[in-house]
Amino acid sequence: MVKEQNIIELHNITVSFDGETVLDDLDLSIKDGEFVTFLGASGCGKTTTLRVIAGFISPDHGDVFFDGARINDLPPHKRQVNTIFQRYALFPHLNVFDNVAFGLKVAGMKKDQIKEKVEEMLELVNMRAFAQRKIHNLSGGQQQRVAIARALVNNPRVLLLDEPLAALDYKLRKDMQNELKRIQRQTGITFIFVTHDQEEALSMSDTVVVMNEGKIQQIGSPTKIYNEPENAFVADFIGESNIIDGVMLDDFKVRLDGRAFKCLDKGFAVNEPVDVVIRPEDVDIVSPEKGELTGEVSSITFKGDYYEMIVDVCGFKWMVQATDEQLVGAKVGLVIEPDAIHIMKKSKYSGMFGDYSTFSTEMDEMEEEARLEEERLEEEAAQEEKGDE
Amino acid sequence: MNNRKGTFSRGLLNAPYVIWSLVFILIPLVFVVYYSFFDLESGRFTLEYVKIFFTKPMYVKAFGISLLYSLIATAISLVIAYPFAYFLSRKKPASQSVQMILIMLPMWMNMLVRTYSWTTILEGNGLINNLLELVGIGPVTMLGTGGAVVLGMVYNYLPYMILPIYTGMSKIGQPLLEAAEDLGCNGFQKLKRVIMPLSLSGVISGIIMVFVPSISTFYISQKMSNGKVVLIGDLIEQQIKEFWAAGGLNRGAAMSFVLMLIILLCTFVMNRFTDDDEGGMII
Numbered sequence: 001m002v003k004e005q006n007i008i009e010l011h012n013i014t015v016s017f018d019g020e021t022v023l024d025d026l027d028l029s030i031k032d033g034e035f036v037t038f039l040g041a042s043g044c045g046k047t048t049t050l051r052v053i054a055g056f057i058s059p060d061h062g063d064v065f066f067d068g069a070r071i072n073d074l075p076p077h078k079r080q081v082n083t084i085f086q087r088y089a090l091f092p093h094l095n096v097f098d099n100v101a102f103g104l105k106v107a108g109m110k111k112d113q114i115k116e117k118v119e120e121m122l123e124l125v126n127m128r129a130f131a132q133r134k135i136h137n138l139s140g141g142q143q144q145r146v147a148i149a150r151a152l153v154n155n156p157r158v159l160l161l162d163e164p165l166a167a168l169d170y171k172l173r174k175d176m177q178n179e180l181k182r183i184q185r186q187t188g189i190t191f192i193f194v195t196h197d198q199e200e201a202l203s204m205s206d207t208v209v210v211m212n213e214g215k216i217q218q219i220g221s222p223t224k225i226y227n228e229p230e231n232a233f234v235a236d237f238i239g240e241s242n243i244i245d246g247v248m249l250d251d252f253k254v255r256l257d258g259r260a261f262k263c264l265d266k267g268f269a270v271n272e273p274v275d276v277v278i279r280p281e282d283v284d285i286v287s288p289e290k291g292e293l294t295g296e297v298s299s300i301t302f303k304g305d306y307y308e309m310i311v312d313v314c315g316f317k318w319m320v321q322a323t324d325e326q327l328v329g330a331k332v333g334l335v336i337e338p339d340a341i342h343i344m345k346k347s348k349y350s351g352m353f354g355d356y357s358t359f360s361t362e363m364d365e366m367e368e369e370a371r372l373e374e375e376r377l378e379e380e381a382a383q384e385e386k387g388d389e
Numbered sequence: 390m391n392n393r394k395g396t397f398s399r400g401l402l403n404a405p406y407v408i409w410s411l412v413f414i415l416i417p418l419v420f421v422v423y424y425s426f427f428d429l430e431s432g433r434f435t436l437e438y439v440k441i442f443f444t445k446p447m448y449v450k451a452f453g454i455s456l457l458y459s460l461i462a463t464a465i466s467l468v469i470a471y472p473f474a475y476f477l478s479r480k481k482p483a484s485q486s487v488q489m490i491l492i493m494l495p496m497w498m499n500m501l502v503r504t505y506s507w508t509t510i511l512e513g514n515g516l517i518n519n520l521l522e523l524v525g526i527g528p529v530t531m532l533g534t535g536g537a538v539v540l541g542m543v544y545n546y547l548p549y550m551i552l553p554i555y556t557g558m559s560k561i562g563q564p565l566l567e568a569a570e571d572l573g574c575n576g577f578q579k580l581k582r583v584i585m586p587l588s589l590s591g592v593i594s595g596i597i598m599v600f601v602p603s604i605s606t607f608y609i610s611q612k613m614s615n616g617k618v619v620l621i622g623d624l625i626e627q628q629i630k631e632f633w634a635a636g637g638l639n640r641g642a643a644m645s646f647v648l649m650l651i652i653l654l655c656t657f658v659m660n661r662f663t664d665d666d667e668g669g670m671i672i
Contacts, residue, residue, distance in 0.1 A: 056567055076570040083571045089564035093586045103572035106582065154572065 002206060003032040006065075007158060007190050008053060013062035015048055015214075022048045023059070024214040030192065030207075032157075035184050037193045039201040039237075040211035046194045047086075049211075050160050053192065055079050067157075081158040082151035086166065088143045090135045096122070096146050097131040103154040121149040124183065141172050148183065158190045165200065177204055198238050202226065210234050231344055235277045236353030242283075242318045243354020246276040246343070254343060257293055257314060261336060265343035275344040277354070280308070280319040282340030285326065291333015297326045310356050317356040421649075424642035429634075438636070438643035448624060448644070455621040458535060459603035462542035463550075466599045467592065469543070470550040474591075475584065477551075478558035489555075492548050504541055504612045511537055511613075533617045541609040546602055550595040557591025558584070589662065597656050605648060621648060 006029040015023040023045045030036050038046035051057040052064060055076035064071050071079060082103070090099050097118055104114045122128040125145040135143065144164060151159055161180070165173045181204055184191045195201055201208050202222040210217045210225060210233075217237075218230040229235035232243050246256040251266035256276050268274060288294045295313035307325055311318045311332060318334070326332060428435055442448050477488055495503060510516045511531040518528045531537055561584060569583045607622030616623075621644060629641035 054567075054571065056570075075575075076567070077573045077575055081571075083568070085564050085568060087564060089562070089568040091565065091568070091583065091587075102569075102582070106573040106578055150572070 002034045005032055005068075006030060007032040007067060008192075009065040010049070010052070011063045011065070013049070013052060013059045013064070015045075015052065015057060015059050022214050023052070026062070026214070026216060028209065028216065028219070030158075030190060033188050033190055035181070035191045035193065035204060035206045036209060037195060037201040037205040037207070038209050038211055039195060039198060041196055041237075044211040045214040046196075046211050047162055048214075050083075050162055050192060050194050053158070054081055054083050054160055080156055081160055082154050082156040083160040083162065084147045084151050084164045086162045086164070088147040088164075090143055090146055090150070092135050094135070095131070096127060096133050096135070096138070099135065099146055100149045100153055102150060107154070117153055118149075121153040124152070124186075125149045125179075140167055141176070144168065144176060148180075152183070152187065152189070156189060158192060161191060161193045163194055163196070165195070165197075173200075180204065202238070210237060212237075228342055229277060229344065231347035232275050232277075232349040232351075232353045233347070235275075235342075235344065236349075240280045240319055240321075241354050242278045242280065242356070244276045244278070244316065245351075246274050248272045248274050248343065252338075254341065257316070259292060261292070261341060262338040263341040263343060264338055265341070268343065268345075273346055275346060275350050275354075277342040277344060278318075278336055278340055280321040281306075282336070283318065283320045283322075284335040284337075285320060285322045285324065286333040286335050288331045288333045291335060293334040293336075295332060295334060297328055297330050297332060300326060300328060319356040421642045421645055424639050425646040426643075427639075429636065429639050438639045439647060441640060442644055442647045447619075448621070451619050451621045451624050452648075454535075454618065455604050458539050458618075458620070459542065459600055462539045462546070462603045463596055463600045465539070465543050466547050466550040467596065470547060470554055470595060471588075471592070474551050474554040474558050474588075477555055478561070485559075492551055496548055500545055501608060504545065504609055507537075507541060507544065508532055508612055511540075532613065533615045535614070535618055537613040538610050538618050538620075541613040542599075542603045542606065545609060546599040549598040549602075553594035553598065554588060554591040557588040561587050593659050593662060597659060600655065601652050604652065 008028075008030040010026055010028040013023050013026040013028075014021065026045075026049065028049070038049060040046045048057060052059055055071075055074060058072060066074075066079065066081075091102065094102065100118045100121055101114050104117060109117075119128060119131070122131060125148050127142065127145045127149065130138065130142060130146075135146070138146065144167075147164070164180075165176050168176060177200060180191070180193075193201075193204065202225070205222060207219065208222055208225050209219050212233055218225055218234045220228075225234065226238055229238060229241070235241040235243055244256045246254045248265075248268040248271065249255050249260060250270060251268075252263055254261050254263050254265070254274065254276060293313050295311040295318065298310045298312045298317065300307055300309040302325075303321075306321045306323055309320050309322070309326060311320050311334065313334065320334070425439055426434055426436070442452070477485055480488070508515075512518070513528050513530070513532070515532075517531065521527070521529060565583060565587075566579060569579045574582060604620075605622045607620060607626045610618050610620045610623055625641045625644045625648075628637040628644070631637065632640070
């Protein structure tokens, strides 16, 4: 279904708000019929990119192309794209039918034709029985469906979806993911989907665009993004990763923790320092004497279908997922197969991620803050003592 | 048990408002109705006073002029307020509040003072005529015309038009307007299909809040026309003030009562235009 020609191209797009750069010289092309996801934390520029495509933001620099034609100066209402907004933005003064019919009425379509198309679209999203309902009498999931119908009824070439599932509960979100995927296949319309949920991105998309700090970190298929992350940021953001400093000894040979491992990567300079990614589920736990590396289990958590443990190897905390339970404090051996190792070039994100002494950077920061606060209190106490003398 | 206690304490909380409404609204209203139909001297029921309103030319004319001027003033206020409220609601929050204060500022001053100061601007040797003479245009009579009365109404009541419309407009979120654009609306269609329907209840409130005080005013007409334009409010004031004992109180009450019914009817009709569940009802 994905065609060869690009439907949207962004060239050197730069956007800044109040002197703060939100998109930094961004280049991106999207193929006709593709399901593309912009993935990143809040503030990474993913929604801004979407709004540039929709026409609500005009970039400071750079060009937007649609079907080969430059559309920088085309206002939103003339673009062949439709948007599903974060909070749906349904019209409160209109019922379900009139919300869906809105775009067609504006376009001046005949009444009976509108009726036919709207009913067909409500059928597609299973909302036909609710046509006469007021918007504020609908549940979140139902509003979501109306929003989808309202956008799709206009037959857009591209549908933009701005975190459309964020407001729904877990199960409904899963259902809507399947539903959106089905609708995309059925209609063949290009979907550009924005989310901060990596699982959502991996399970729905043909192509994932990982963004951070207004730049694209990696573009690729979900499996490629997961198996061959380009830098430490992507490796950490998508799934769990142990990221260890290594040195490339030769093609297919890397040294980490003082020991040489076979790997499947090549093309690096001899003795080039690299980041080594090893996924927690790819590490095998064996007895200490059989292990390539040995360490001590410092915590273990039951996760249902596996145990997640933190293993301390010479001070570096690895995350390992295994089906066998280990005792805290037990010595274990770790075995890593060549295909479990992925080598990345050093980047500005090197050293920032991939150590499991704490799970989140926020936790790190909190601990650091607590330490500083303690020091400050101690200092104050010491000075008070001095004052008393 | 709990429930009963709840209603009791709620009743207690409501008491001041109930007493207030009783003493200052309901009881005076009863008096107005009473004096409309019962002669002050004899205490007998009569329709004579209510009938005056519809039969005596002076009253019919005064009512006609009141209706005409207040409608014109309401229309002018709406034309000024609507675009103003729209642009205001689309500005940054900080400048919105500054402009809101600028609109409210004159209202902190006494209305009599404000109206009186207009007379010094409009009068024969007032500010405007002095300026006109400088460019060689002779003194123009402004004070004492119907136009001056309408100006006084618009000037005094414009904020009451702006406020409810602005409140309604600022509730229309940016995403809704973007959704409209996204679905193919140009500027005019956006106005027609989204902004106007969603600000309608504010407009209705504004119309009522300008129309009602305009039609019943007496001070504005006295000052701005030097007594040449007689509105129904002037007649009511005159009857009660000057002919209290000679049936004036009865005539004043009857006119107030009939005017009140007409205003009620107008607001009732206006409210038919808004959605019942929008909460924009005045009555």
